[in-house]
Amino acid sequence: MTPAPASGDAETLRRASLKVALRITAACAVLVLCLLAAATAFLMYKLANPVLPGSTAPGKTYTYLDSKDLIEGMILAGLAGVVLAGVVGWLSARSAIRPLGEALARQRQFVQDASHELRTPLTILDTRIQLAQRKADPGSETGQALARIREDAGTMTGIVNELLLAATGGAADAADPVDVASVGRSVTADLQDLAAQQGVRLVFTSSGAPSARIDSGSLRRAVLALADNALTHTPDGGTITISASVEGSFAVLQVADTGAGITGVDPDRIFDRFVRAPGPGNAPGKRSFGIGLALVREIASGAGGTVKVARTGPDGTTMRLALPVARD
Incomplete structure (x- = not known):
């Protein structure tokens, strides 16, 4: 049985069908x-x-038409043709777009099923981490590692919940103010081991107390994606600086690296899906699909903010994430 499109998809498909029908009607x-x-x-x-007929033309019949009546008849015929074209265009557009609606419904159903199935093992994983934490001293190296692992598991659970929410077409709850500096500091701490393995120095700086209304998990994923992109393009011995500040009515978080800059692609397109810039020749092999920065832009725009390349050149690149400051 073919799943029915969600109400949001049905409305989108209806508008698309109407737009195609209007274009066909306009062309006709x-x-x-x-x-x-x-x-x-x-x-x-x-x-x-x-050209008047001669008076001596035997056996021939001539008909005379009023030009006004003829023009009115042509206009009426033309209007009928336009209306008929519109009806045919509407029916044709609906028929052509119907497979797209079925594909969207199958996609949503798959995401719903996959997200629901992933929630159970993630819950089991979180429970096992908690059991392990009870046997470890919270201040020990093992206890701190388990705390970070549980935080990562919580991030994965948040991603799954957001996927399920997006697939069901539900509306997200209003986000509470989030300390942008705290998220940036947490990401910096979590990536220290990875940065050390690549021979990259990772530091965090903050000025002021920037806060924004955004889901903390979404903000964390955005900062992680920016920092991960910087790690990919920073060679051994380089430095990455994550900084948080307040600039006017925006909470700004910047990720600056000392790589070779963005080459081979227009910096304005770096946040488009599947757009990838080549990394340094001595960077560890890492496959990229060009999706991470596109997700950052979606997260930023969803919170009413922006993300852009603030600076790029042979001495490095700076990515700037700006979000509206949370007002009380």
Whole structure:
């Protein structure tokens, strides 16, 4: 059985069908008007240069038409043709877009099923981490590692919940103010081991107390994606600086690296899906699909903010994430 599209998808498909039908109708209307104009011009030419039959033409019948009636008849026929074209265009557009609706419904159903199935093992994983934490001293190296692992598991659970929410078409709850500096500091701490393995120095700085209304998990994923991109393009011995500050009415978080800059692609397109910039020649092999930065832009725009390349060149690149400051 083919799943029915969600209400949001059905409305989107209806608008798409209407748009296609209107385009078909507009094209037909232009064609009809051109034909009417040509027919009218020809008729006016004939009226201006009449060819009258001779009075001595036996056995022939001639019919005379009023030009006004003829023009009105052509106009009515043209309008009927436009309306018919609109109806045919609407039916054709709905028929053509129906497979797209079925594909969207299957996609949503798959995401719903996959997200629901992933929640159970993630819950079990979190429970096992908690049991392990009870046997470890919270201040020990093992206890701190388990705390970070549980935080990562919580992030994965948040991602799954957001996928399930997006697939069901539900509305997200209003986000509470989030300390942007705290999220940046947490990401910096979590990536220290990875940065050390690549021979990269990772530091965090903060000025002021920036806060924004955004889901903390979404903000964390955005900062992680920016920092991960910087790690990919920073060679051994380089430095990555994550900084948080307040600039006017925006909470700003910047990720600056000392790589070779963005080359081979327009910096304005770096946040488009599947756009990838080549990394340094001595960077560890890492496959990229060009999706991470696109997700950052979606997260930023969803919170009313922006993300852009603030600076790029041979001495490095700076990514700037700006979110509206949370007002009480």
